[in-house]
Amino acid sequence: MSKNAKNLIMDTRRRAVGGIAESAGKAVLFCITAIPTVAVVFIIFFIAKEALPFFGDISHLKEFFTSADWRPSADPNPHFGALSIFYGTAMVTAGSCAVAVPLGILTAVCLNEIVGSKTAGFFKPLVELLAAVPSVAYGFFAIIVFAPLLQNHGGAILSALLFAAGVPVAAIAALPVADFVSARFTKNARLRKISGFLFSAVCAASVGCGALSLSSMEISSGTNALNASIILAIMALPTIVSISQDALASVGRDMREGSLALGATRFETIFKVVLPCAKSGIAVAVILGLMRVVGETMVVWMASGNSLKIPEPFYNFFEPVRTLTATIAGEMGEADQSTGSARYHVLFAMSFCLLAGGLALNAASQWVGSGFKFRKK
Amino acid sequence: MKKDIANVLKSGFAAALAFCAAAVSAETKIVIDGSTTVGPIAKAFADFYKETHPEVNITISESGSGNGVKSLMNGACDIANLSRFMKPAEFKSCVDKKILPVAHVVAFDGLAVVVNPDNPVKSLSMRQIADIYTGKITNWKEVGGKDAKIVVVSRDTNSGTYETFNELVLKKLPVSKSAEYVGSNGQAKMRVAATKNAIAYLGLGFADDSVKPLSVDGILPNAKSVSSGKYPIARPLFMFTDGYPKMGGDVYNFVTLHLTKEGREIVSDLGYIPVCE
Numbered sequence: 258m259s260k261n262a263k264n265l266i267m268d269t270r271r272r273a274v275g276g277i278a279e280s281a282g283k284a285v286l287f288c289i290t291a292i293p294t295v296a297v298v299f300i301i302f303f304i305a306k307e308a309l310p311f312f313g314d315i316s317h318l319k320e321f322f323t324s325a326d327w328r329p330s331a332d333p334n335p336h337f338g339a340l341s342i343f344y345g346t347a348m349v350t351a352g353s354c355a356v357a358v359p360l361g362i363l364t365a366v367c368l369n370e371i372v373g374s375k376t377a378g379f380f381k382p383l384v385e386l387l388a389a390v391p392s393v394a395y396g397f398f399a400i401i402v403f404a405p406l407l408q409n410h411g412g413a414i415l416s417a418l419l420f421a422a423g424v425p426v427a428a429i430a431a432l433p434v435a436d437f438v439s440a441r442f443t444k445n446a447r448l449r450k451i452s453g454f455l456f457s458a459v460c461a462a463s464v465g466c467g468a469l470s471l472s473s474m475e476i477s478s479g480t481n482a483l484n485a486s487i488i489l490a491i492m493a494l495p496t497i498v499s500i501s502q503d504a505l506a507s508v509g510r511d512m513r514e515g516s517l518a519l520g521a522t523r524f525e526t527i528f529k530v531v532l533p534c535a536k537s538g539i540a541v542a543v544i545l546g547l548m549r550v551v552g553e554t555m556v557v558w559m560a561s562g563n564s565l566k567i568p569e570p571f572y573n574f575f576e577p578v579r580t581l582t583a584t585i586a587g588e589m590g591e592a593d594q595s596t597g598s599a600r601y602h603v604l605f606a607m608s609f610c611l612l613a614g615g616l617a618l619n620a621a622s623q624w625v626g627s628g629f630k631f632r633k634k
Numbered sequence: 635m636k637k638d639i640a641n642v643l644k645s646g647f648a649a650a651l652a653f654c655a656a657a658v659s660a661e662t663k664i665v666i667d668g669s670t671t672v673g674p675i676a677k678a679f680a681d682f683y684k685e686t687h688p689e690v691n692i693t694i695s696e697s698g699s700g701n702g703v704k705s706l707m708n709g710a711c712d713i714a715n716l717s718r719f720m721k722p723a724e725f726k727s728c729v730d731k732k733i734l735p736v737a738h739v740v741a742f743d744g745l746a747v748v749v750n751p752d753n754p755v756k757s758l759s760m761r762q763i764a765d766i767y768t769g770k771i772t773n774w775k776e777v778g779g780k781d782a783k784i785v786v787v788s789r790d791t792n793s794g795t796y797e798t799f800n801e802l803v804l805k806k807l808p809v810s811k812s813a814e815y816v817g818s819n820g821q822a823k824m825r826v827a828a829t830k831n832a833i834a835y836l837g838l839g840f841a842d843d844s845v846k847p848l849s850v851d852g853i854l855p856n857a858k859s860v861s862s863g864k865y866p867i868a869r870p871l872f873m874f875t876d877g878y879p880k881m882g883g884d885v886y887n888f889v890t891l892h893l894t895k896e897g898r899e900i901v902s903d904l905g906y907i908p909v910c911e
Contacts, residue, residue: 328808330791341811400821405828477831478785480814563790563815577814587790587815589701 304612307605310598311337317599321606327565329588329600337603341567343610345482345578349557352486352574353493353550358543360490361497365539368498369505370527381502388495396559399488404479404560411476411575419468424461431460476575478562483574485561489553493546500545504538505531537625544622548615554582563587581607662884666694668702668715669794670818671837672871675740676715678900679891683884690884696818699794706874707731712885714874717743717794717837738873740892741906744838744860745799745867748823748845750830755779757849760866764803766833769810774831786813787825787834795819798869799835835867839905857907871906 312318317337320326324338364384368377406414435456439449508531516526532539562577569576585604666676673696680692697705702714703724708731720728720735728735747763749755755777758766765771766784775781788809789796800806816822822834827844834845838855841847847855850866859865879885891897898908 325811331808400824404825408829477783478814478829480825558817559821564812566811576812579815587792587817589792 308609311602311606346580353489356490357493365501392555399560407479412474416472427464428461431457480562497546500542504535558583665711667705667711669717670696671717672715698792716872744855746841746847785832
């Protein structure tokens, strides 16, 4: 046997050493992996432990979820009705999703499908840069720039936005609706086409009128649900755009080429083939963006106005609202064990609710994400 | 050869030790935490004190009166700034943790009730202010202004300013649910400066030209009306230490600075009212 070949065969001792080294390496890596897991378990345990004394009291529990009377500092009868705070969280989350989801997905579609890879390579890092801006800077922007802007020119801005975005969308969206409805009454293609256009024009015009009527509206306070929603939407954009684009990019070239080869237009290929194929990935992107929005604290504390009222009417985005995270941040300082224990534990009860929501969203994203992988195979 | 190395190591070690000791003895540290209202005084005092004592390292955080007490209680700071007196419960938990809070009144402060400069309203009574904050009055025309909804801005419940206002003006009645909450005096001022129909309260030192202080019960807030006790919404500002500081020490010098001539000048330059003339 040559010397080289001999070196390749391990003797028993070397094999044993190698085996020990391997298992030691595995153990070290396992420990390192365990650190974050243990941290998560401890955090959940600690929050649950501190929230339990509050939830343990049935009268507290009932008030917490059903009443909007939040007066934790009242002495001697504190009230812990967090309904308006839950509502505020839901409202801001819904508002920012309404802005960020369509904008984010369309941006991802544009970056991945429409523009060339060079342009996309230029714009994607820019969008992702939004994630690097500290949230307090967003909050500062919300107060200094955006709130006065909303107060002074809010109506005009909103009506212009609605005009630019709403009128074409209404016109396009009305077409299939009209087509669907008219198909039930007549088979005459020409009649259907005319009625479709008429309906579309009416829809566009009514949205346009709505937009115009907004222009004279006055917003009394610029720190409100709308302000917080829009700023949060900007913060959620990088997550949504980045992950959606990855999902779109992972749709195979064969799908696109097959669709185009069958005579579908580029528009049809994107909306009927590529987007449905990538829908699990896009859903994950939306859920992760949602989690960013729900968990954000500094921006909502600064931009949402923090009032404790459920807006009237309930969809009024021009009224200030308060979220769970902002409440925890705002009440933390006074809520020591020394100033009444219920006031301290109620904040952990809120953290617990946020944590439960976060876990549910995380589980949802795992579930949806695994569906996505399954389809790809 | 080996001995040489050992010697070098030894002397190096000794030098390092000596250096550390020197660093510890030369650099005293004062950690200050608490109210955003007292914060500017502490900062100005720190700047002044560092000029004559460059070896003293002073860190100041502004996290609200409540958090200041917490820091003091946990031994995380030497001086806690409070814009209200310590609450009995807080006092008790300090004592339980073997901390004995001692109050030093460093200045007086009036709470100015401010509106946007464009607002025609010039004066309100204590009663009217209380009604606005509890939500009984919601339109400026009810107090002689324009027909516009009042945007009520309050400090957050963490702040001593809120506690003072709640006690002196609202008599502990709950603040209206539609009131907005902001996290600092500066933010309250910004909101009023930018919002036509807003009303807010803030430390007199923060009220500059961008907002208009109202006269309360006919009396404008200024140094004279506050120190004479005529202006109704005024309060002392505190620095709390654990026990009385060692006389002649840095902490002692710091919490007695307001009694010196320079200290009084600093206090009044910031818009607060010195304790003694």
